[in-house]
Amino acid sequence: MRKYGVADTTFSRVDMGKEAVNAIMKEDPEAKVIRYTVPGIKDLPAAAKRLIDAGCDGVITLGWVGKTQLDKYSYVAASVGLILVQIMSSKHVMDVTIHEDESSEDRLYEIALDRARKHARNLVRLVRDGPNALTPMAGKGLRQGYGDAGPLD
Amino acid sequence: MRKYGVADTTFSRVDMGKEAVNAIMKEDPEAKVIRYTVPGIKDLPAAAKRLIDAGCDGVITLGWVGKTQLDKYSYVAASVGLILVQIMSSKHVMDVTIHEDESSEDRLYEIALDRARKHARNLVRLVRDGPNALTPMAGKGLRQGYGDAGPLD
Amino acid sequence: MRKYGVADTTFSRVDMGKEAVNAIMKEDPEAKVIRYTVPGIKDLPAAAKRLIDAGCDGVITLGWVGKTQLDKYSYVAASVGLILVQIMSSKHVMDVTIHEDESSEDRLYEIALDRARKHARNLVRLVRDGPNALTPMAGKGLRQGYGDAGPLD
Amino acid sequence: MRKYGVADTTFSRVDMGKEAVNAIMKEDPEAKVIRYTVPGIKDLPAAAKRLIDAGCDGVITLGWVGKTQLDKYSYVAASVGLILVQIMSSKHVMDVTIHEDESSEDRLYEIALDRARKHARNLVRLVRDGPNALTPMAGKGLRQGYGDAGPLD
Amino acid sequence: MRKYGVADTTFSRVDMGKEAVNAIMKEDPEAKVIRYTVPGIKDLPAAAKRLIDAGCDGVITLGWVGKTQLDKYSYVAASVGLILVQIMSSKHVMDVTIHEDESSEDRLYEIALDRARKHARNLVRLVRDGPNALTPMAGKGLRQGYGDAGPLD
Numbered sequence: 117m118r119k120y121g122v123a124d125t126t127f128s129r130v131d132m133g134k135e136a137v138n139a140i141m142k143e144d145p146e147a148k149v150i151r152y153t154v155p156g157i158k159d160l161p162a163a164a165k166r167l168i169d170a171g172c173d174g175v176i177t178l179g180w181v182g183k184t185q186l187d188k189y190s191y192v193a194a195s196v197g198l199i200l201v202q203i204m205s206s207k208h209v210m211d212v213t214i215h216e217d218e219s220s221e222d223r224l225y226e227i228a229l230d231r232a233r234k235h236a237r238n239l240v241r242l243v244r245d246g247p248n249a250l251t252p253m254a255g256k257g258l259r260q261g262y263g264d265a266g267p268l269d
Numbered sequence: 270m271r272k273y274g275v276a277d278t279t280f281s282r283v284d285m286g287k288e289a290v291n292a293i294m295k296e297d298p299e300a301k302v303i304r305y306t307v308p309g310i311k312d313l314p315a316a317a318k319r320l321i322d323a324g325c326d327g328v329i330t331l332g333w334v335g336k337t338q339l340d341k342y343s344y345v346a347a348s349v350g351l352i353l354v355q356i357m358s359s360k361h362v363m364d365v366t367i368h369e370d371e372s373s374e375d376r377l378y379e380i381a382l383d384r385a386r387k388h389a390r391n392l393v394r395l396v397r398d399g400p401n402a403l404t405p406m407a408g409k410g411l412r413q414g415y416g417d418a419g420p421l422d
Numbered sequence: 423m424r425k426y427g428v429a430d431t432t433f434s435r436v437d438m439g440k441e442a443v444n445a446i447m448k449e450d451p452e453a454k455v456i457r458y459t460v461p462g463i464k465d466l467p468a469a470a471k472r473l474i475d476a477g478c479d480g481v482i483t484l485g486w487v488g489k490t491q492l493d494k495y496s497y498v499a500a501s502v503g504l505i506l507v508q509i510m511s512s513k514h515v516m517d518v519t520i521h522e523d524e525s526s527e528d529r530l531y532e533i534a535l536d537r538a539r540k541h542a543r544n545l546v547r548l549v550r551d552g553p554n555a556l557t558p559m560a561g562k563g564l565r566q567g568y569g570d571a572g573p574l575d
Numbered sequence: 576m577r578k579y580g581v582a583d584t585t586f587s588r589v590d591m592g593k594e595a596v597n598a599i600m601k602e603d604p605e606a607k608v609i610r611y612t613v614p615g616i617k618d619l620p621a622a623a624k625r626l627i628d629a630g631c632d633g634v635i636t637l638g639w640v641g642k643t644q645l646d647k648y649s650y651v652a653a654s655v656g657l658i659l660v661q662i663m664s665s666k667h668v669m670d671v672t673i674h675e676d677e678s679s680e681d682r683l684y685e686i687a688l689d690r691a692r693k694h695a696r697n698l699v700r701l702v703r704d705g706p707n708a709l710t711p712m713a714g715k716g717l718r719q720g721y722g723d724a725g726p727l728d
Numbered sequence: 729m730r731k732y733g734v735a736d737t738t739f740s741r742v743d744m745g746k747e748a749v750n751a752i753m754k755e756d757p758e759a760k761v762i763r764y765t766v767p768g769i770k771d772l773p774a775a776a777k778r779l780i781d782a783g784c785d786g787v788i789t790l791g792w793v794g795k796t797q798l799d800k801y802s803y804v805a806a807s808v809g810l811i812l813v814q815i816m817s818s819k820h821v822m823d824v825t826i827h828e829d830e831s832s833e834d835r836l837y838e839i840a841l842d843r844a845r846k847h848a849r850n851l852v853r854l855v856r857d858g859p860n861a862l863t864p865m866a867g868k869g870l871r872q873g874y875g876d877a878g879p880l881d
Contacts, residue, residue: 585870
């Protein structure tokens with residue numbers, strides 16, 4: 117049976133973890149989902165690693181990053197860490213992030229849920245259906261949280 | 270018996286280490302706490318690693334970062350290091366940081382103590398109570414050192 | 423038999439993966455090529471690692487990076503990750519990237535295909551022909567996506 | 576018998592290595608000190624690792640960083656490397672750095688020697704006296720190269 | 729017999745690899761030198777790792793970095809990678825870099841050759857003569873590519 121990990125934070129201002137759990141269960145009803153909530157983004161790598169240790173076939177992390185330059189430095193460190201967990205485990209750890217300054221506050225709620233949902237589906241497709249599941253969309257300029265940019269030609 | 274590590278610095282202008290030790294002992298009276306004091310943030314990864322080597326189930330580090338851009342580069346390096354200790358050990362290493370320029374000097378004392386105290390409690394909850402201990406607060410916009418930002422909707 | 427991996431993204435606005443697959447097959451018709459499509463650049467390190475695990479002798483990744491500073495931070499993290507896969511495996515993982523702001527939009531399509539194609543050939547030369555295959559061009563100021571800068575003297 | 580490593584550079588404009596060796600020998604006369612001189616800061620991680628491999632219980636590195644942004648990027652990379660040596664070895668590798676632009680040139684000589692000397696003593700205290708040797712100074716706002724900032728309250 | 733690795737790029741606008749090979753052979757005539765040419769700086773870590781795997785006692789890499797901020801991010805990633813190869817192998821991997829914007833174009837040719845030559849000699853001294861070979865020059869403010877800055881006092 118497939119097992120997915122969902123790691124989220126109490127720093128986040130939107131419950132993206134719940135949205136991701138629901139999207140995974142809808143997309144892959146037979147799978148098991150384990151959730152892990154930590155204070156902030158710098159705690160996500162440990163959560164992701166522990167979810168992998170617990171047998172997850174793939175993990176999605178849902179980070180929320182503040183507006184200051186200091187928050188951005190933390191984002192770089194956390195992202196490097198999540199990528200290291202990927203490499204060490206040879207498993208996908210999808211690092212989904214909302215930056216509090218990427219849009220006006222009244223739009224962030226919908227952006228956050230859309231991004232969590234779409235990337236949760238992406239995770240299922242990669243874990244369940246393999247390396248070519250997303251290939252028909254390669255180069256199509258897909259976006260999560262916003263409308264697709266679309267392909268150039 | 271649970272064992273926690275607390276790593277702090279002589280560079281810090283507030284004794285956050287003591288505050289964290291006290292908060293852990295209050296929250297989890299049966300646990301053992303080991304403290305490790307180093308000069309500055311770039312020494313914290315070694316301290317955290319050695320605390321884990323000594324059997325700690327989780328570690329909190331209390332860093333203080335100066336105002337210059339050079340200090341911020343050191344912060345990035347130290348944060349990457351602390352995240353690596355997390356990943357290598359599959360244990361939480363909570364990287365609690367005060368930036369000397371994040372607020373006016375007269376408020377930093379209270380911010381530092383509040384942040385140390387709240388994250389010490391978070392560490393206990395993660396180590397003692399597990400991955401879902403903080404899930405009821407997921408997406409709630411919690412903050413440490415400042416008032417909570419609260420959830421968006 | 424030689425085996426190459428090609429990892430690309432659905433975020434990309436040009437199908438560089440297809441171009442790279444074709445260039446490799448043209449350059450080294452006896453080889454096998456495995457493609458792996460992920461959502462975005464931060465997922466490329468896991469794809470590259472899994473392609474190496476699947477027996478690839480070398481990998482080319484085709485990333486597309488947005489215009490904002492936040493996208494650039496993600497680029498740094500992804501690049502560090504891809505380099506780590508190189509080091510861990512002692513294999514080439516060529517990190518080919520298009521930055522959406524490196525040129526005007528109407529030129530990006532050709533730049534992306536040219537870069538994918540040329541670096542796919544570079545990968546074949548390194549994997550099939552070894553460390554001195556590119557030495558005649560050392561110091562010649564070669565570019566991919568643009569005209570060559572040429573040597574100084 | 577305790578063994579300390581001192582790594583320094585020919586790029587540096589002050590002989591901090593000699594100062595650190597002398598400070599260690601004065602502080603811990605029975606110990607052995609091994610010195611390792613490399614061209615610049617990006618060579619320090621290899622030197623530190625080799626000093627650890629040679630049996631050092633702790634290492635101090637003395638870096639000198641130029642004024643340009645390019646020098647600062649090198650600083651980040653070198654610092655990450657030195658922290659990785661710490662983590663891999665579970666030993667202290669104190670990354671002491673002078674930035675050529677942190678003060679006017681006529682003050683740098685004294686700053687460099689003071690910083691090398693004070694951190695050499697810190698290293699001895701950590702290696703010889705253990706995790707609580709510096710705890711009485713925790714949160715005291717100590718500085719090296721400048722006067723102490725002192726504690727806030 | 730000593731073995732040295734020289735890794736260079738086709739992106740470079742000066743044949744620094746050839747200069748480094750010649751300088752090593754002149755300085756250490758009995759040694760063997762292996763050259764490895766890759767497209768750009770992000771490919772250097774794999775080359776360095778493979779040269780170490782092939783038995784090299786030390787490696788010099790000769791990178792050329794473009795003028796844009798994007799090039800600088802790649803530089804950080806590549807430098808971190810080269811330092812990781814150092815640490816994993818406990819061998820010197822000298823990361824020699826020319827930034828296309830560090831000087832006017834008409835001076836870059838001489839700067840590049842001078843830097844490659846001097847650091848090739850430094851590599852021989854470290855590999856053949858050991859940790860104290862450069863100690864007489866410690867703190868002397870040596871530079872490569874430019875005149876020495878000299879010591880402060």
